[in-house]
Amino acid sequence: MKKIIVIITIILILTSTVLTLNIVNYCILTNNIESTKESIKQVNKKDTDNQENYNKLEKEYEDLKKEKDNDLKEYETWENLLKVIKEKL
């Protein structure tokens, strides 16, 4: 009878240990999920801000490009001339 009690007690201890591990694992996973959700929210928010910032910068760039179209062509002409001369040297 005593042997049975000892065996059952050992099984019970093992089962309790597994339970504890499961609970710990549950807590860790839940915590990780929450923090990942929070991180995703933050990245998404930053991404949205970035997108807005990019759109703003892109518009600014396109406007400036139109405004400086002639200057840009000028620069490219001189750059090409420099390449031609460098090749001849």
Added chain:
Amino acid sequence: MGKSLKSNQRKIIVILIVILVLLIPINIYLYLNNISLKKEYQSLNKDYQTNTKDFKNESNKIDEIKDKLDKLNNLSNDTKKIKEELFKDIKILEDSILNNKSNSKIAYLTFDDGPYYSTYKFLDVLDQYNVKATFFTTSINGTNCFDDNTKNCMALYKEYVKRGHTIANHTYTHGIFKGLYSSIDNFINAVKKQEEKVKTETDGYITNIVRFPGGSVTAGRLKSGIIKELQKLNYGYVDWTAEDGDGGNLTSRTAAWNNFTSTINEKIEVVLFHDFNKYTLEILPDAIKYLEDKGYILLPLFYESNMIKKS
């Protein structure tokens, strides 16, 4: 006594078994739940990685566009730097050509006596062929265009700068027969006055290359004295090695073309044109192609060039 002990042991066994029976399903439930949570976590983590990657890509795109914006904002400085480097390299190339160490050829297209109203047409042709030239300017007709008195030609000075051409000095009066060469002072004053004119009309462009009206030979005995004075003002001067004869009595396109092609012989050419002549305007595209086909690189004049004489 023995029976009571056995009965207690049985009770303990029963209690232990009951606890065990309760614990096992809880464990199974938690285990399965954890598997599901793990999957959810992995999926969220994947989303996070993807979003972070998108965010980084977006940030890189922002950095790229910021660089492009910086480049556009610094365009005038960059153009200035690239021109300085270019002129240094052209000088080195000229040295090699003149020492027969290079087979390259250079042509400097120059246009005298403007700005004319017709200069706009010349500028458009040069733009069309991406050619930079040199304009020797005078103020012979005040602010009005010499070829159209109803038009003001002063806007052309800014146009020369905007389109990247060199503005050079052809004296304010161009008065070959009106005392320009009667004294050194007369000539130098006419240079200074035109320099001031260019400076005013362009918001600060300073000329440092002169072409004597009629060529340096026209200055006669005053030539060396004038050159010494020009040196003091940091000016160089240049004549020409090729022309289409449009400064004289040019009667046809064919004559202009024949004059032009017959004078192209040197490895470095300074070509004299006038930006009022209709025949010159007609032959200009072909003249550019002719020079390019013969291997000439077409460039604007600059002070350090070997073609600009300093003494």
